[in-house]
Amino acid sequence: MSVKPRLQIVVLVLLVLAAIALVWSGASLWSRRQAAQQLAEEAELLVRQHSLLIDSELARFRLMPIVLGEYGDLVDVLSTRNAQTAARLSDKFGSLVRETGASYIYLINRNGVAVAASNASDDSSFVGQDFGFRPYFSGAMRDGKAEYYGAGLLTRQAGLFLARRVGQNDAASGVVVVKYEFGALSSIWAGDPGRTLIVDANGIILAAPDKDQILTTLAPLPTAVRQRIDAISQYGDAKLEPGNYRFAGPDHIETAEGADMVYAALPIAGTDLRILHLLNTRQARIAADRRATFATLAILPLLLLAGFAVWWQANRTARRAAERRSLEAAVAERTAQLREEMGYRAIADQRYREAREELAQANRLASVGSITAGLMHEINQPVATIRTLSENALHHLAASRSERVRDSLGTMIAMTERIGTLTQEMRGFARKGEGQIGEEPLDEMIAGAMLLMEDRIRRAGIRLTLPPGGQPTVLGKRVPLEQVVVNLLQNAMDALEGHPDPEIAITVEREEGMICLTVADNGPGIDPQLGKQVFEPFVTGKPNGLGLGLGIAQDIMKDLGGSLTITASALGGAAFTVTMRAA
Known part of the structure; x- marks a missing residue:
């Protein structure tokens, strides 16, 4: 072989190797970008899913200090400082911790000293500890x-402290605190x-899968920030x-072992905390390089064929043209196959994202339903009454009965005022003391409750027995008293669902300066396993109940100087007695 053909072969081999390297580099770069984009999208989907879960958890635990702030035992412990009462309250706190998943619940008096805690029986009990310097107090x-x-003074565990004042500002007697840790x-x-x-906000880790990394930082803290944290012992x-x-960039985090991780972040509602989800890029890079290698190997025969065509072109022009057409056809076919495969992958990825979004939407709707259920429970009946009165007004208007139209409209106005009063009363559960206790005719209070419930009871086919007119006057507030009676009637209706001969009876008796109103039904009665626990928050015998209604009703009666208790039903089912002071 002469020198010139040998040189041509060497040049051709070098060109083919350069083309292979170029193709692999380009395929690797493109494949890595695609993998990084897909990894970022996956991290975004996961962090949104986790954000919904933590928002739901925090919304649930934010309710606990509000409900706990209404416990009469808290005021008793803070005012009397009785050791036995404090011990019972600590036991109740411990039970709530086990049932709800909270980390700790404790009560601090106005001097900053814990007087009851869910861990009162532990060696690291909070009772007697001074928390007065803590910002949440x-x-x-x-x-x-x-x-x-921040981190607990005794436990050294990071978490979120939710605090609620017991009593009004000018008569505050202490603070109840619920601590939630993110370990679960x-x-x-x-x-x-x-x-x-x-x-x-400073990049301090409060929760991580590897516990030894909790309370480490993602970047060195500035001196001023560190001094501010140390000053409050956060x-x-x-x-x-x-x-x-x-931190290794705007969307990358690097580990001490040298692993590169892409992350997505979202703020946690109601706080300045953030949730980050990290995905290791190593496997994605390896898979991307593997795909680039496979793509290069797939194209390699074409490159060799192109080289052979160039060699053959140097010898025969005609054959070179034929080989070129064959090569172009093969490249076009392979390109079409690659585009078809990419289309299938894009469709599958779109379906995956849509399914994840539907799941996230279902979670959001469930959270919204649980939050609004209590309000809808209270205003549903006045809205139904307004609709009925509106229809009656249309009939009276068509018959030119203006007086009856006026009466219906007046009643509708009263119902809208009642809705406003009810929603205001819902907000009032968390802060007592609004309004004045005065003399209220029991007949008018019963009539108001019947205005909300009688039509619904009649449509349900329930036989209703009411006390005769001329009932005494009691000391209280009309709207809260009506609300208690409506709540008891609703519970009775729920218990009678499916009963062949449902019956509800309201009776009134006088006992030593007190007026006792009893709502009884002939349903299945109260589950013996629940007993008096039905008055405690989040305890209910209903499959979809919140477990707050009876506890709120009992607290209302305590505020009015009365009581709400379980009594024997004359009809054989369940019965609740509302005891009020006689005027």
């Missing part, structure tokens, strides 16, 4: 409520791909030094 005493995140959520998220972190004696996770 001073914030709740000043503003009525406060939220604060970290356990739930452990099964998902990647890692989930919760960090504060994280106790934690070192707050950079740990295994460190």
Whole structure:
């Protein structure tokens, strides 16, 4: 072989190798970009899903200080300082911690000292500890409520502190605190791909799958920030030094082992905390390079064929033209196949995103339904009454009975005022003391409750027995008393659902200066396993109940100087007796 043909072969081989390297580099770059985009989208979907879960959890635990603030035992413990009462309250706190998943519940007096706690029986009990310097205590005493995140003084565990003042500002007697730690959520998220972190505004990690990284930082803290944190002992004696996770760019975090992780972040509603979900890019890069290699190997025969065509072109022009057409046809066919495969992948990815979004939407709707159920429970009947009166007004208007139209419209106005009063009363559950207790005719109070419920009871086919007119006058507030009776009637109707011969009876008796109104039914009665626990928050015998209605009704009667108790039913089912002071 002459020197010139040998040189041509060497040049041709070098060109083919350069083309292979170029193709692999381009395919690898494109494949890595696609993998990074897909990884970022997956992290975004997971962080949104986790954000919905933590928002739902915090919304549930934010209700607890509000409900606990209405416990009469809290005021008793803060005012009497009785050790036995405090011990019973601590036991109740411990039971609530086990039932709800809260980390700790404790009560602090106005001097900042804990007087009852869910861990009162532990060696690390909060009882007797001074929490007066903690910002959540001073914030709740000043503003009525406060939220604060940091590490516990005794437990050294990071979490969110939800505090609520007991009593009004001018007569505040203490603060009830619910602490929620994120360990349970970290356990739930452990099964998902990647890692989930919760960090504060300074990049301090409050929750992580590897517990030794909690209270480490994603970046060194500035001196001023560290001094401010130490001044309020927000994280106790934690070192707050950079740990295994460190910021490596706007959307990347690097681990101490050198792993590169892409992350997506969302704020946690109502706080300045953020939730981050991290996905390791190593497997994605390996898969991208593997795809680039496969693509290069797939194109390699074409490159060799092109080289052979160039070699053949140097010898025969005609054959070169034929080989070129064949090569172009093969390239076009392969390109069409690749585009078809990419289309299938895009469709599958779109279906995956749509399914995840439907799941997220269902979770949001469930959360919204649980929040609005209580309000709809209270105003549904006045709205139905307004509709009925509107229809009657149309009939009277068509018959030119203007007086009856006026009466219907007046009643509708009263019902709208009643709706406003009811919604105001719902807000009033968390802050008592509005309005004045006065003399209220019991006949008018019963009539008001019947205005809301009688039509619904009649349509349900329930036989209703009411007390005769001329009932005595009681001391109380009309709207709360009506609300208690309506609540008892609704519970009785729920219990009688499906009963072949449903019956409800309202009776009134006088006992030693007190007036006793009893609502009884002939339903299945109260589950013996529940007993008096039906008055406690979140305890209910209904499949879809919130477990707040009877507890709120009992608190209303305590505020009015009366009581709500379970009594024997003359009809054989359940009975509740409302005891009021006689005027």
